Every structure is written in C-alpha cells, then in structure tokens.
Amino acid sequence: METPPLLPRVEQTIFDGQPAWIKRPEETRSSRFVILHKILQHIMPKVLHPTGALGGMDAIRQEAKRLEIFDAASLPVPKVLALTEGSVVLSDTGKQLRGVLLGMADAQLKFAMLERAMRGLVAVHAAGLSHGRPFLRDMTVDADDTLHFLDLEEDPTARMTLEDAQARDVWLLLSSCTEFCEEPFKDLNHLLDIYFSECQGDISVNLSALGRALRPYRRIISVLRVKDVSKDVTGAYWSVRVLEDL
Ligand SMILES: Nc1ncnc2c1ncn2[C@@H]1O[C@H](COP(=O)(O)OP(=O)(O)O)[C@@H](O)[C@H]1O
Ligand SMILES: [Mg+2]
Incomplete structure (x- = not known):
C-alpha cells in the first residue's frame, strides 16, 4: 500500500470564507536531539538554553494558548479560529x-x-x-x-x-x-x-x-x-x- 503524502506543516487555507492558515505539529524531535539538549544545558548559562518546544501536538496546543494570552493583552497576533486533534487554524495576518x-x-x-x-x-x-x-x-x-x-x-x-x-x-x-x-x-x-x-x-x-x-x-x-x-x-x-x- 502506498504511504499517503505528508501534509505540509503550515499551509494557507480558507476558513469560514476568510483567508486563514493551518498549522500542524512538527514531528516529535528524535531522542538524539533531546539528549543533545540535555548535555548543552549543563555547559551553557540558562539564558542560552535551547527553548525549542519538543514538537508534536503539545507544541501546537501551547502555541494556541500563548496566542490567546497575547490577544487578551491586545497584542497583535493571529486569532485562533479552531483547534482540532491534529492542527490549529489561525486568521491571516498578512x-x-x-x-x-x-x-x-x-x-x-x-x-x-x-x-x-x-x-x-x-x-x-x-x-x-x-x-x-x-x-x-x-x-x-x-x-x-x-x-x-x-x-x-x-x-x-x-x-x-x-x-x-x-x-x-x-x-x-x-x-x-x-x-x-x-x-x-x-x-x-x-x-x-x-x-x-x-x-x-x-x-x-x-x-x-x-x-x-x-x-x-x-x-x-x-x-x-x-x-x-x-x-x-x-x-x-x-x-x-x-x-x-x-
Ligand atoms: N496567521 C498567519 N498569517 C500570515 N502568515 C502566516 C500565518 N501563519 C503562518 N504564516 C506564514 O507561514 C510561515 C510559517 O509559519 P510559522 O508559524 O512561523 O511556522 P514554523 O514553526 O514552521 O516557522 C510564516 O513565516 C508566515 O510566512
Ligand atoms: Mg516561523
């Protein structure tokens, strides 16, 4: 059986008749990458620690939450139009x-x-x-x-x-x-x-x-x-x- 093509991570779309963007999770980072992060944390000052999210749907949910916090503080960010099991839909901001x-x-x-x-x-x-x-x-x-x-x-x-x-x-x-x-x-x-x-x-x-x-x-x-x-x-x-x- 053929493997279906991977969906793009970020894609322009139309949502409720308006231009929007759909963002899907990045693949969860490999354990080698996570181990490298852990080693770096011991030798670098805290402010230089890698802050990359570990990927996966958790990162998308965290982003949606932070977008809502920024929006509530009247900071200019896309609106979260929908959050599903596998993606977030954001309003188009130009x-x-x-x-x-x-x-x-x-x-x-x-x-x-x-x-x-x-x-x-x-x-x-x-x-x-x-x-x-x-x-x-x-x-x-x-x-x-x-x-x-x-x-x-x-x-x-x-x-x-x-x-x-x-x-x-x-x-x-x-x-x-x-x-x-x-x-x-x-x-x-x-x-x-x-x-x-x-x-x-x-x-x-x-x-x-x-x-x-x-x-x-x-x-x-x-x-x-x-x-x-x-x-x-x-x-x-x-x-x-x-x-x-x-
Ligand atoms: N809501 C949006 N409005 C306009 N452009 C967007 C929006 N979301 C994503 N994009 C475009 O898609 C690109 C990648 O989206 P981004 O959220 O930065 O994902 P990544 O984590 O892959 O960098 C952005 O640099 C921007 O050009
Ligand atoms: Mg980006």
Missing part, C-alpha cells in the same frame, strides 16, 4: 515581514520598519510577556499596515526568568535585523536605544550578562574571520558586539 523588507528598495523606509518591529517587541515586554523567537520571518504586516507576531511555539519562560527571556528576545530581534542594516553597529545600537528608552522594565543587567556569555562565541567568529559567511553568522556577530558594550 505578508511575512522579512519578505516585505527584501522587496523594499528605500533604506530609510526599511529601517523605519525595523524600528516598528522593535517597538512591537517593547509592547510585548510591557505586557509582562516574552516572545521566544522574534525573528522578522515570524512577523507579518497586514493590509492596514499593522505588524503582527507569529510562531509562539517556544515559551522561553519555561526555562529561564522573564527578564532573561526578554533579554534573549532583544538579542534575537537585533540579530534578525542585521541583514537589513547598512551600518550594523550604529543601526543596532539605535534599535537598542529605542528599546531602552521606551521599555519600562529594566533588563539592562540581563542584556549585559547575555553579551558577556556570548562574547567567546563572537570572538571565535572574529578569529576565524567568518563574520560574513552567512546572514545568520553576521547577525550573531553584530548583535553580540552591540550587547558587549553594555
């Missing part, structure tokens, strides 16, 4: 922000988008929450030009304090913004200044501790001269370089 930025030519307009993404994260933190993976590819911009956050599968506060989780959010957003910065050091510092001047909570201690914890990795990137091999390495390099100065 175009992926990274894709939008890749299609924009004007450097100033692009940077204004990054500022808005940082202000969006400030709003999440002001509500006493953390995101978990605030990458530009996990944000969307809708027809009304509102920025939304997606992909809340990972809850970092399950592994670390809220302040460490928020510091980690800032670091991840800075690294994700780097590819769109003409002068990464200056531009990321500017984004960080927005965070500090607009966010009520004080996570500067957590951010500078994160910079110190990551410094050895940044130095390895320097010594090996691999800073520019990929956008991810460049993002990791500059985001840490900026946090080191705190």
Whole structure:
C-alpha cells in the first residue's frame, strides 16, 4: 500500500470564507536531539538554553494558548479560529515581514520598519510577556499596515526568568535585523536605544550578562574571520558586539 503524502506543516487555507492558515505539529524531535539538549544545558548559562518546544501536538496546543494570552493583552497576533486533534487554524495576518523588507528598495523606509518591529517587541515586554523567537520571518504586516507576531511555539519562560527571556528576545530581534542594516553597529545600537528608552522594565543587567556569555562565541567568529559567511553568522556577530558594550 502506498504511504499517503505528508501534509505540509503550515499551509494557507480558507476558513469560514476568510483567508486563514493551518498549522500542524512538527514531528516529535528524535531522542538524539533531546539528549543533545540535555548535555548543552549543563555547559551553557540558562539564558542560552535551547527553548525549542519538543514538537508534536503539545507544541501546537501551547502555541494556541500563548496566542490567546497575547490577544487578551491586545497584542497583535493571529486569532485562533479552531483547534482540532491534529492542527490549529489561525486568521491571516498578512505578508511575512522579512519578505516585505527584501522587496523594499528605500533604506530609510526599511529601517523605519525595523524600528516598528522593535517597538512591537517593547509592547510585548510591557505586557509582562516574552516572545521566544522574534525573528522578522515570524512577523507579518497586514493590509492596514499593522505588524503582527507569529510562531509562539517556544515559551522561553519555561526555562529561564522573564527578564532573561526578554533579554534573549532583544538579542534575537537585533540579530534578525542585521541583514537589513547598512551600518550594523550604529543601526543596532539605535534599535537598542529605542528599546531602552521606551521599555519600562529594566533588563539592562540581563542584556549585559547575555553579551558577556556570548562574547567567546563572537570572538571565535572574529578569529576565524567568518563574520560574513552567512546572514545568520553576521547577525550573531553584530548583535553580540552591540550587547558587549553594555
Ligand atoms: N496567521 C498567519 N498569517 C500570515 N502568515 C502566516 C500565518 N501563519 C503562518 N504564516 C506564514 O507561514 C510561515 C510559517 O509559519 P510559522 O508559524 O512561523 O511556522 P514554523 O514553526 O514552521 O516557522 C510564516 O513565516 C508566515 O510566512
Ligand atoms: Mg516561523
């Protein structure tokens, strides 16, 4: 008998006549992966612990719950339209922000988008929450030009304090913004200044501790001269370089 083709993990659909997205569980991670996570937890500071959900329907249920918490705090996220045994259906929140930025030519307009993404994260933190993976590819911009956050599968506060989780959010957003910065050091510092001047909570201690914890990795990137091999390495390099100065 032929095995049926695997359904895509995330798929655009129509629900009740409206554009929507259906998200299905990722395969549960292999035990080798789980063991690697456990080993890493002994040698890395808590804030650098892997926060990846273990996959499966539990991760989808956790994401639906977190989406509802964000929605109740008036944060812009997709609505949970349905939660079944095997998937969640979410309202459509527009175009992926990274894709939008890749299609924009004007450097100033692009940077204004990054500022808005940082202000969006400030709003999440002001509500006493953390995101978990605030990458530009996990944000969307809708027809009304509102920025939304997606992909809340990972809850970092399950592994670390809220302040460490928020510091980690800032670091991840800075690294994700780097590819769109003409002068990464200056531009990321500017984004960080927005965070500090607009966010009520004080996570500067957590951010500078994160910079110190990551410094050895940044130095390895320097010594090996691999800073520019990929956008991810460049993002990791500059985001840490900026946090080191705190
Ligand atoms: N509600 C939504 N509205 C608009 N786009 C979405 C929505 N949900 C998912 N997407 C698109 O699908 C992609 C993958 O969804 P995501 O929730 O990030 O899953 P994954 O865990 O696979 O990264 C997103 O980057 C986005 O482009
Ligand atoms: Mg995603």
